[in-house]
Amino acid sequence: MSREDYEVVIGLEVHCELSTKTKIFCSCSTEFGGEPNSHCCPICMAMPGTLPVLNEKVVEYAVKAGLATNCKIEQNSKNDRKNYFYPDNPKSYQISQFDKPLCYDGYVTIEDEKGIEKKVRIERIHIEEDAGKLNHDDYGRGSFVDLNRAGVPLIEVVSKPDLRSAYEVESYMRKLKSIFEYIEISDCKMQEGSLRADVNVSIRKKGSTELGTRTEMKNMNSFKSIVRAIDYEIDRQIEVVEEGGEVVQETLRWDDISGRTFPMRDKEDAQDYRYFPEPDLVAIKLSEEYIENIRKALPELPESRKKRYIEEIGLSEKAANFVTSSKYYSNMFEKASEISNNPKAVSNWLMSDIARIMNEKELEPDKIPFTAENLAELVVLIDKGTISNSIGKKVLEELFENPKEPSKIIEEKGWVQISDEGAIREVVLKVLESNSQSVADYKAGKDKALGYLVGQAMKETRGKANPQMLNKMFMEELKK
Amino acid sequence: MQISKEEVMHIAKLACLNISDDEIESYRHNLEEILDFAKTVDSVNTEGVGETIGTNENYNVFRKDEVIDYGDREGLLKNAPSQDEGMFRIPKVLN
Numbered sequence: 333m334s335r336e337d338y339e340v341v342i343g344l345e346v347h348c349e350l351s352t353k354t355k356i357f358c359s360c361s362t363e364f365g366g367e368p369n370s371h372c373c374p375i376c377m378a379m380p381g382t383l384p385v386l387n388e389k390v391v392e393y394a395v396k397a398g399l400a401t402n403c404k405i406e407q408n409s410k411n412d413r414k415n416y417f418y419p420d421n422p423k424s425y426q427i428s429q430f431d432k433p434l435c436y437d438g439y440v441t442i443e444d445e446k447g448i449e450k451k452v453r454i455e456r457i458h459i460e461e462d463a464g465k466l467n468h469d470d471y472g473r474g475s476f477v478d479l480n481r482a483g484v485p486l487i488e489v490v491s492k493p494d495l496r497s498a499y500e501v502e503s504y505m506r507k508l509k510s511i512f513e514y515i516e517i518s519d520c521k522m523q524e525g526s527l528r529a530d531v532n533v534s535i536r537k538k539g540s541t542e543l544g545t546r547t548e549m550k551n552m553n554s555f556k557s558i559v560r561a562i563d564y565e566i567d568r569q570i571e572v573v574e575e576g577g578e579v580v581q582e583t584l585r586w587d588d589i590s591g592r593t594f595p596m597r598d599k600e601d602a603q604d605y606r607y608f609p610e611p612d613l614v615a616i617k618l619s620e621e622y623i624e625n626i627r628k629a630l631p632e633l634p635e636s637r638k639k640r641y642i643e644e645i646g647l648s649e650k651a652a653n654f655v656t657s658s659k660y661y662s663n664m665f666e667k668a669s670e671i672s673n674n675p676k677a678v679s680n681w682l683m684s685d686i687a688r689i690m691n692e693k694e695l696e697p698d699k700i701p702f703t704a705e706n707l708a709e710l711v712v713l714i715d716k717g718t719i720s721n722s723i724g725k726k727v728l729e730e731l732f733e734n735p736k737e738p739s740k741i742i743e744e745k746g747w748v749q750i751s752d753e754g755a756i757r758e759v760v761l762k763v764l765e766s767n768s769q770s771v772a773d774y775k776a777g778k779d780k781a782l783g784y785l786v787g788q789a790m791k792e793t794r795g796k797a798n799p800q801m802l803n804k805m806f807m808e809e810l811k812k
Numbered sequence: 813m814q815i816s817k818e819e820v821m822h823i824a825k826l827a828c829l830n831i832s833d834d835e836i837e838s839y840r841h842n843l844e845e846i847l848d849f850a851k852t853v854d855s856v857n858t859e860g861v862g863e864t865i866g867t868n869e870n871y872n873v874f875r876k877d878e879v880i881d882y883g884d885r886e887g888l889l890k891n892a893p894s895q896d897e898g899m900f901r902i903p904k905v906l907n
């Protein structure tokens with residue numbers, strides 16, 4: 333048996349920190365960083381006698397998330413207490429939601445490896461509070477508790493076990509990230525932990541409908557680690573089964589350096605959370621009107637933008653998919669298209685060279701170092717013939733290194749295209765003179781020789797000659 | 813309502829309580845009594861009564877999303893048995 337004989341079944345619990353100004357149950361700031369315990373008060377530090385009050389924005393953002401992912405909204409919702417002891421959890425319970433999550437029964441659409449659209453069902457989205465942070469030092473003096481993150485609002489998005497590969501998991505998470513960025517409920521910064529996932533992986537023989545025993549990897553916060561960890565875990569589980577063993581249900585820790593998963597020291601009875609209705613909070617009742625007002629105020633979502641780009645602007649499906657994959661690309665596309673009046677060129681730059689460089693530099697779309705105006709100017713400079721396409725690529729590289737107006741870049745670098753007829757004729761004559769063999773070849777019917785001559789002229793002008801003019805002028809001179 | 817010795821030990825563990833062997837029986841007995849008392853609720857006729865969320869009939873008690881800086885970190889940390897660089901120092905937690 334090989335990997336092909338098994339089907340992989342993956343479900344995800346995605347935690348996303350909401351970008352409200354204040355925490356979920358107190359008025360402390362949610363700002364990232366800051367001196368330890370400087371964004372704290374008696375409520376988020378769980379001092380006796382304090383009471384939580386729910387932040388109205390948390391409910392609104394969670395409903396937004398639900399509507400944007402095709403969920404139904406629970407009109408009679410409530411909070412519940414999830415009990416566990418851990419030093420990053422000062423109350424020794426987390427206020428979460430158990431049987432009445434704000435949103436349920438949704439889905440998002442992703443593309444699988446073959447580019448085929450697929451629905452990933454969302455079981456529920458609920459609101460809860462984040463835990464604090466434990467710091468450790470190297471001297472064994474103890475652990476140090478910082479509660480700045482304690483009480484930061486989260487939504488947890490629980491998918492059905494609909495994902496079948498690491499590729500699909502990445503597509504799904506990117507889709508959620510993109511949607512949450514579009515509707516502006518989270519900055520989704522994975523490096524700051526504001527988007528992270530618990531990944532449940534199991535395998536089963538193809539054709540089987542029963543779910544295999546799953547293992548869980550907690551708090552994964554980079555796409556790269558998630559993909560590597562899942563691929564590793566699939567191979568590990570298949571090996572266990574192939575060798576006649578059984579997969580044990582356990583929580584695993586992924587180690588990026590060794591590229592392996594390790595069983596976590598099991599918090600025994602960890603699953604026994606003894607949920608009960610939170611007695612310190614009252615019910616959340618949402619009217620039709622409240623929900624409809626949020627629905628009406630939702631910004632245009634990627635699916636709709638994609639449709640518009642294909643139907644109104646004439647982008648290919650592939651281009652429209654790429655451009656809408658992130659709010660940052662999409663916004664840049666719209667703005668740069670409007671200024672340059674050349675949406676196809678803008679989408680080509682985004683999809684090819686910009687995507688390639690972003691990839692090489694391992695940058696996420698929110699980290700594009702230049703503006704839509706910069707990109708628009710680049711497109712216009714090429715359209716006007718001020719620079720050639722190949723110089724354009726050099727300008728783009730420069731925009732990543734040292735972003736400023738493209739016109740300034742080409743001026744400083746002396747990259748303005750030579751479109752002066754006299755100057756170009758001079759180069760053409762010089763090249764013809766020193767390449768008599770190619771001239772003879774061309775006259776003998778070898779058309780390829782023309783390309784060589786144009787290439788030499790480009791070399792001579794360090795890529796600055798206008799290629800159309802070069803071509804035309806060579807033809808003229810060679811006919812003489 | 814029957815409670816087993818194992819259940820008592822499990823609950824004690826979840827609550828991080830050390831219970832000695834000779835205490836188990838009294839806890840077991842007390843828990844049974846509590847559950848039997850709570851069972852009284854079952855005798856109420858709830859036919860036609862809708863589901864309630866909590867005992868407080870109030871709902872939608874919300875707070876505006878406006879930052880108020882508490883501003884007294886010293887005070888918050890003051891009663892901690894041990895602190896270091898603005899953090900609570902606790903016995904080393906292994907992960």
Ligand SMILES: [Zn+2]
Pocket residue numbers: 355358359360371372373374375376377483
């Ligand atoms: Zn607070």
